Amino acid sequence: MLSSHWLTVGKEPAASIRFTLTVLSFLLPIAVWAIVSYVPWIWHPLIRVSSAGDVAWFKTGLLVERVVFAEENLKVVTSGGHAAEGERANPVFLPAPHQVAQAFITAFQTKPILRGDRWLHESLWLSIKTIVLGFVFSSVLGVPLGILCGAYPPIARLTEPVIDFIRYMPAPAFGALAVAVLGIFDAPKMAIIVIGTFFQQVLVIGNTVRRHEPALVEAAQTLGANRRQLLLSVIVPSCLVDLYNDQRILLGWAWTYLIVAEVVGVSSGITFFINQQAKYRNFENVYAAIIMIGLIGLMTDQGLAFIGRRLFPWQLNPPSRLGRFLRWLFPQKAVEA
Amino acid sequence: MNSPAPTTDYLRQSLGVTERFQRLKARPVVLEIEKLGRQFAGKNGPVTALRDISLKIHRRELVCVIGPSGCGKSTLIRIIAGLDVPTSGRLLVDGKESRGPSSERGMVFQGYTLFPWLTVKRNVMFGLQMGGMSQLEAEGKALEWLALVGLSKFADTYPAQLSGGMKQRVAIVRALAPNPRVLLMDEPFGALDAQTRAQMQAHLLEIWRNVDVTILFITHDLDEAIYLADRIIVLKAHPGEVQEVIEVSVPRPRSAEQFNSPEFLATRRRLEELIHPRVDLVHEKLPIVRLTPVGDDVE
Numbered sequence: 284m285l286s287s288h289w290l291t292v293g294k295e296p297a298a299s300i301r302f303t304l305t306v307l308s309f310l311l312p313i314a315v316w317a318i319v320s321y322v323p324w325i326w327h328p329l330i331r332v333s334s335a336g337d338v339a340w341f342k343t344g345l346l347v348e349r350v351v352f353a354e355e356n357l358k359v360v361t362s363g364g365h366a367a368e369g370e371r372a373n374p375v376f377l378p379a380p381h382q383v384a385q386a387f388i389t390a391f392q393t394k395p396i397l398r399g400d401r402w403l404h405e406s407l408w409l410s411i412k413t414i415v416l417g418f419v420f421s422s423v424l425g426v427p428l429g430i431l432c433g434a435y436p437p438i439a440r441l442t443e444p445v446i447d448f449i450r451y452m453p454a455p456a457f458g459a460l461a462v463a464v465l466g467i468f469d470a471p472k473m474a475i476i477v478i479g480t481f482f483q484q485v486l487v488i489g490n491t492v493r494r495h496e497p498a499l500v501e502a503a504q505t506l507g508a509n510r511r512q513l514l515l516s517v518i519v520p521s522c523l524v525d526l527y528n529d530q531r532i533l534l535g536w537a538w539t540y541l542i543v544a545e546v547v548g549v550s551s552g553i554t555f556f557i558n559q560q561a562k563y564r565n566f567e568n569v570y571a572a573i574i575m576i577g578l579i580g581l582m583t584d585q586g587l588a589f590i591g592r593r594l595f596p597w598q599l600n601p602p603s604r605l606g607r608f609l610r611w612l613f614p615q616k617a618v619e620a
Numbered sequence: 621m622n623s624p625a626p627t628t629d630y631l632r633q634s635l636g637v638t639e640r641f642q643r644l645k646a647r648p649v650v651l652e653i654e655k656l657g658r659q660f661a662g663k664n665g666p667v668t669a670l671r672d673i674s675l676k677i678h679r680r681e682l683v684c685v686i687g688p689s690g691c692g693k694s695t696l697i698r699i700i701a702g703l704d705v706p707t708s709g710r711l712l713v714d715g716k717e718s719r720g721p722s723s724e725r726g727m728v729f730q731g732y733t734l735f736p737w738l739t740v741k742r743n744v745m746f747g748l749q750m751g752g753m754s755q756l757e758a759e760g761k762a763l764e765w766l767a768l769v770g771l772s773k774f775a776d777t778y779p780a781q782l783s784g785g786m787k788q789r790v791a792i793v794r795a796l797a798p799n800p801r802v803l804l805m806d807e808p809f810g811a812l813d814a815q816t817r818a819q820m821q822a823h824l825l826e827i828w829r830n831v832d833v834t835i836l837f838i839t840h841d842l843d844e845a846i847y848l849a850d851r852i853i854v855l856k857a858h859p860g861e862v863q864e865v866i867e868v869s870v871p872r873p874r875s876a877e878q879f880n881s882p883e884f885l886a887t888r889r890r891l892e893e894l895i896h897p898r899v900d901l902v903h904e905k906l907p908i909v910r911l912t913p914v915g916d917d918v919e
Binding site for chain 2: 509598
C-alpha cells in the first residue's frame with residue numbers, strides 16, 4: 284500500500300487536483316483582496332463623507348480618518364449642529380477588484396492629458412520594444428560569449444572574473460552614465476537592460492554549457508569531429524534545451540530592469556504611464572498597468588515554453604514546471620505534442 | 621592449502637583452430653602498441669595504471685581485453701582511442717604513429733552516447749558528415765548500415781524511444797559508418813540485461829563476419845570474452861600489466877551450444893585462475909559477529 288497522505292514528499296497530486304491548485308494559487312490572493320475591499324468592518328481605516336452636516340471643512344466624497352471624523356462630529360454635536368454622515372472606506376491607493384477590472388478597459392480609454400502623455404497601448408508597445416531590443420542586443424553578444432566560456436576553460440578564466448565583478452554593480456547605477464553617453468531617449472534605457480542582463484547572461488549560459496555531457500564529446504571525437512565541429516555540432520546542440528530555458532529566465536530578469544530603465548533620461552513607456560496615473564490618483568489604472576506587465580510576462584514565458592516543445596521534438600517529457608503549466612493552459616493540443 | 625596445479629588443457633588446439641591462427645597471424649598488423657605506460661598523479665607520488673603493454677592486433681581479428689577492476693583496461697582503450705595520452709610508449713595504426721582521436725578508431729562506449737537531439741539516421745550520418753560527406757550520400761550510407769542491423773524502420777525515431785539493445789546497435793553502426801580500421805568497444809553490453817546481452821553478442825559476431833573491421837573489446841565477463849574473442853588479453857592490476865595472452869581454442873563459428881564444450885570450459889577455468897584470487901589468498905576477512913540464534917543456521 285502506497286502512502287496515501289495528501290502531503291507526501293515528491294508525490295504529485297492527481298491531474299484534477301493539480302488544476303484546482305493552480306487556479307487557487309491565483310484565486311487566493313484575489314480573495315484576500317476582495318475581502319479587504321468589500322467587507323466593511325475589515326480594515327477600511329477611512330470614512331467617505333456622504334453628507335457634510337455642519338462640519339465646515341467636510342465635503343461630500345472627502346476621505347477622512349475615522350478618528351478625525353469622530354472628533355469633528357463630537358465637536359459639532361456638542362455645539363448643537365448636525366453631525367456629518369459617511370461610510371467606511373479604504374484609502375484611494377487600494378481600489379477594489381471590480382474597479383481594477385474595469386480599469387483594464389478604461390485604462391486603454393484614458394486620454395493622454397498633457398502633451399507628452401501617451402495612450403496605454405502606446406506606452407506598453409514602447410516598453411515591449413525597449414525590452415525586446417535590449418534583450419536581443421544583450422543576447423547577440425552574451426550568448427556566444429557564454430558558450431565560448433562554457434566550452435573553453437581558458438576563455439572562461441579570462442572573462443569570468445571581471446564579469447563576476449561587474450555583475451554586482453547594480454545596473455541602475457549606470458543610469459546617469461548611460462544618459463551622458465547615449466542621450467536622453469531610448470538608447471540609455473536599452474543600455475540599462477543590456478547591462479542588467481548581459482553579465483548574468485554570460486555566466487548563466489557559461490554554466491549551462493559547462494555542464495555538457497563529456498561522453499558525447501568523446502563519442503564525437505572518435506567519429507572524427509574537429510574542434511569547430513565539436514562546438515557547433517555537439518556541445519551547442521546538446522545544451523540547446525537548457526540554453527533556451529536560460530534565455531526564458533533571463534528575459535524575465537530583463538523585465539525587472541524595465542521600470543528602472545524607463546525612468547532614466549526622459550521617462551517613458553509603461554513606467555511613465557504608471558507614474559502619470561498615480562499623479563492623477565487613478566490608482567485602478569496603476570494596478571491594471573502593473574498586472575498587465577505581469578500578464579505580458581506570463582504569456583511570453585508560456586508562449587516560449589510552448590514553442591520550445593515544438594523546437595525540441597527529441598524530448599519525451601520536458602521536466603520543466605512551466606511545461607506542465609502549459610499543458611493546463613492548452614490541455615488538448617500540448618498533451619498531443 | 622593445496623592449490624590445484626595450473627590448468628594447461630586450454631592450450632590444446634584442434635588442427636582447424638591452429639590453422640586459423642596461422643592465417644590470422646599472416647595478416648597485416650592493424651594496431652600495434654609498443655611498451656605503453658600510463659601514470660597518474662596521486663597523493664603519494666605517481667600511480668602507475670599501465671606498464672609496458674605491448675600487443676599486435678591483426679586485420680579482422682577480434683581481441684578481448686579482460687582483467688579485474690582497477691587493472692586499467694578502460695585507460696588502455698581510452699589511450700588507443702586517443703581520448704587519453706600515454707606517459708610512455710607508442711601507438712601505431714597501420715604502421716603509422718597515431719595521436720589524438722580520429723574516425724579510424726571508432727568507439728562504442730558502455731553508457732549510451734547517441735546524440736539525443738538527432739534521429740537514429742542522423743546519428744549514423746554524424747561521422748560521415750564530419751568527414752565531409754554530402755548530406756545525400758551520408759543519408760544513403762546510413763540507411764544501408766541501419767538495414768544491416770535491422771533498424772531501418774527506426775531511422776526517423778529519436779534515441780530516447782529505443783531500448784538499450786537497440787541503442788547499442790545504433791552506436792555500433794554509427795562507429796562503423798566512417799569505415800574505421802579498428803572498432804574499440806568499452807564494455808558495450810555491460811548495462812544490458814542478460815538476455816539482451818547474449819543477443820547483442822551474437823549480433824556483434826554477425827556484424828564482424830560481414831564487415832572488414834578489427835575489434836578490440838573490453839569486458840569483465842569471462843563467458844563474453846571466450847564467446848567473442850580470437851585472443852584474450854588478460855591484464856592484472858596494480859600496476860596494469862599483461863598477465864597472459866590466450867588464444868581461444870573454441871572453434872568458429874561460435875554458438876551458444878559451445879558454452880559447455882571442453883575447450884570453452886578449459887579456457888574459462890584458466891581465466892578464473894588468472895582473474896579471481898583463490899579464497900585462501902584473500903587476506904581480508906569480514907569481522908562479522910553472530911547476530912542470529914544458534915540452531916537457526918543457513919549453512
